[in-house]
Amino acid sequence: MKVFFDVDYTILGLDNSLRPGTKETFQKLLNDGHSIYIWSGMGERWEVIEEHDLKKYISGVYEKPKDNFDKKFKxxxxxxxxxxxxxxxxxxxxxxxxxxxxxxxxxRNKDDAMATIYEVITEVAATKTSSNKHYKPKGTILPLF
Ligand SMILES: [Mg+2]
Incomplete structure (x- = not known):
């Protein structure tokens, strides 16, 4: 699958540290045949790619639409x-x-989200769905409140 990771607070902390397990997870996803892309609402974050030496894992770096998704994606x-x-x-x-x-x-915070991310991607690649409550299929309508 083409797997797109957000930057701020997804792989990058407020303290500019990389989320624990990011590189290991990227490598495992590549080994499984997935492609990894990085995108951000703040634009193409090449400085983050450089600083954390992520270039060898990724197939593209893009700006991410923050709203009006279909229109802005185009x-x-x-x-x-x-x-x-x-x-x-x-x-x-x-x-x-x-x-x-x-x-x-x-x-400094304990964080094992990358393990869950890998599990859910693997599950969705195999079965097209996941029972993880934070998994959303494409085009999910979120409740207003
Ligand atoms: Mg974010």
């Missing part, structure tokens, strides 16, 4: 359509399909 000319997104922002996950993750802030 306007931003994102050249690949995500099969699965990982984001701390529920609307993005509901629109494109994927997994919502608890925001990651600081290296």
């Amino acid at each position: 306007e931003l000319k994102v050249p690949e359509v995500p099969d699965f997104v990982i984001d701390d922002y529920p609307e993005v996950v509901a629109h494109f399909g994927g997994l919502w993750v608890q925001p990651f802030f600081f290296q």
